[in-house]
Amino acid sequence: MFCKLLILLKTQRPNMKNLELQFFLARSLAKLVQCEINITEITVFFFLETWTDFVVYLGDVVTANNIAIQNASLFWDKAISPTRDRGIPWATLFGNHDDASFVWPLDWFSSSGIPPVRCPAASDDDGCAFRGTTRVELIQEEIKSSSALSYSMIGPKELWPSVSNYVLLVESSDHSKPPVALLYFLDSGGGSYPEVISNAQVEWFKTMSNTLNPDLRIPELIFWHIPSKAYEKVAPRLWITKPCVGSINKEKVAAQEAENGMMRVLENRSSVKAVFVGHNHGLDWCCPYKDKLWLCFARHTGYGGYGNWPRGSRILEISEMPFRIKTWIRMEDGSVHSQVNLT
Numbered sequence: 143m144f145c146k147l148l149i150l151l152k153t154q155r156p157n158m159k160n161l162e163l164q165f166f167l168a169r170s171l172a173k174l175v176q177c178e179i180n181i182t183e184i185t186v187f188f189f190l191e192t193w194t195d196f197v198v199y200l201g202d203v204v205t206a207n208n209i210a211i212q213n214a215s216l217f218w219d220k221a222i223s224p225t226r227d228r229g230i231p232w233a234t235l236f237g238n239h240d241d242a243s244f245v246w247p248l249d250w251f252s253s254s255g256i257p258p259v260r261c262p263a264a265s266d267d268d269g270c271a272f273r274g275t276t277r278v279e280l281i282q283e284e285i286k287s288s289s290a291l292s293y294s295m296i297g298p299k300e301l302w303p304s305v306s307n308y309v310l311l312v313e314s315s316d317h318s319k320p321p322v323a324l325l326y327f328l329d330s331g332g333g334s335y336p337e338v339i340s341n342a343q344v345e346w347f348k349t350m351s352n353t354l355n356p357d358l359r360i361p362e363l364i365f366w367h368i369p370s371k372a373y374e375k376v377a378p379r380l381w382i383t384k385p386c387v388g389s390i391n392k393e394k395v396a397a398q399e400a401e402n403g404m405m406r407v408l409e410n411r412s413s414v415k416a417v418f419v420g421h422n423h424g425l426d427w428c429c430p431y432k433d434k435l436w437l438c439f440a441r442h443t444g445y446g447g448y449g450n451w452p453r454g455s456r457i458l459e460i461s462e463m464p465f466r467i468k469t470w471i472r473m474e475d476g477s478v479h480s481q482v483n484l485t
């Protein structure tokens with residue numbers, strides 16, 4: 143079986159109307175060594191304010207190239223723990239920093255010196271090699287300690303070296319009805335290999351989508367970390383003006399290194415409503431692409447990583463009757479903006 147079912151959560155909130163699922167897109171909870179407490183606080187805040195039913199960690203969950211230990215799973219677990227502690231299910235995918243090798247800071251070799259390193263207690267000679275933690279190791283450890291709340295999956299081995307390739311099905315609250323949506327997660331590379339979605343992944347997506355949704359009747363949403371080159375084409379030049387919707391446009395799109403056909407496939411499927419990416423901390427817009435689907439950034443959510451723009455997260459709301467997919471940005475102070483209807 144290729145898919146993992148996402149069970150529709152029955153919320154107890156009395157004022158829930160058509161809201162069936164609400165997703166929280168988190169990203170860039172980086173440099174955990176320095177900011178564990180802050181990360182916990184902001185994550186809790188978002189969850190309590192938005193009654194989140196599901197969380198997507200959209201990559202760069204940790205900055206492994208800054209973590210001076212051999213195994214980054216401990217820090218990955220720390221980032222996930224507020225979600226797990228509240229019994230909220232989640233899914234993760236990989237960014238370019240998650241499995242990167244440790245990078246020695248240059249200033250450690252000058253006057254400040256190299257700080258004491260934290261090696262495993264029973265380390266052998268290469269125990270402090272800081273080789274980075276592989277994608278497979280990170281995801282295996284996440285699933286093992288998730289209390290069955292993680293919906294992350296190790297994708298097909300033939301797609302190596304990309305790992306976080308899988309599909310989740312959002313079921314209808316009425317089980318006699320067809321699924322409400324399909325969520326596709328893809329690994330856009332970076333870290334231990336080039337920043338691309340490979341031709342093999344494109345072929346995998348075509349096979350999966352044609353099998354699961356041959357008549358295109360189920361709406362489809364796509365998640366990966368590094369924007370494709372199509373994002374460069376639709377990016378606002380200076381100010382964000384219609385038809386784009388958003389609040390910050392402070393960077394150039396840092397796109398994947400090559401386009402191997404994924405966007406062509408997506409634009410030819412009328413069921414694909416939007417692509418969501420992270421990576422650029424200073425961008426939070428959604429823009430239409432060829433009048434066929436939306437290309438959206440999340441926003442810098444965590445306390446690590448570059449940039450000091452106000453933190454926020456992208457919320458995704460799927461309503462079943464009438465069917466509708468809405469998205470907006472929720473800021474750390476609770477304000478919301480940049481709402482757009484994706485259907």
Ligand SMILES: [Zn+2]
Nearest residue numbers: 202237238421
């Ligand atoms: Zn990134």
